[in-house]
Amino acid sequence: MSVGALKCPLDTRGRGVVVGKEVTDAAAWQQAVTRALAQRWLVQEPCPAPRITLNPGTPSLRHDLALGATDGHLAGVFSRLGTEERLNVARSGQLHAVYL
Incomplete structure (x- = not known):
């Protein structure tokens, strides 16, 4: 499997x-x-999101960055932070701004 x-x-x-x-x-x-x-x-392919700790003694959070391309050009970017392995905004993920 x-x-x-x-x-x-x-x-x-x-x-x-x-x-x-x-x-x-x-x-x-x-x-x-x-x-x-x-x-x-x-x-x-599985690619675990890295863990970060914001404050000592608190649970670590997962963080990711997603890039979208259209016809070979960057078309969108977003970042998420959450407590679960799956960083889905419909679950526990939270969107964060990305500045380019």
């Missing part, structure tokens, strides 16, 4: 995401991969 993630195109709020390490049944993972291939989903 893979530890990658499958992401449905044009999905929002993480509803169409299947994270391999969260799938405990090999048959269910294979079914998800088959569906993703047929529907041309994004396949993402």
Whole structure:
């Protein structure tokens, strides 16, 4: 079983995401991969977000930076900070400004 993630195109709020390490049944993972291939989903290699500690004695937070490109040119940027491994704003992630 893979530890990658499958992401449905044009999905929002993480509803169409299947994270391999969260799938405990090999048959269910294979079914998800088959569906993703047929529907041309994004396949993402796992890349854990780095942890940062803002204040000593408080839980560490995860932080990421996402870049979007259109036709080879930077089209958008955002950053998230959260307590969960999955930095999804619909869950516990919080958006932060990025200055270019």
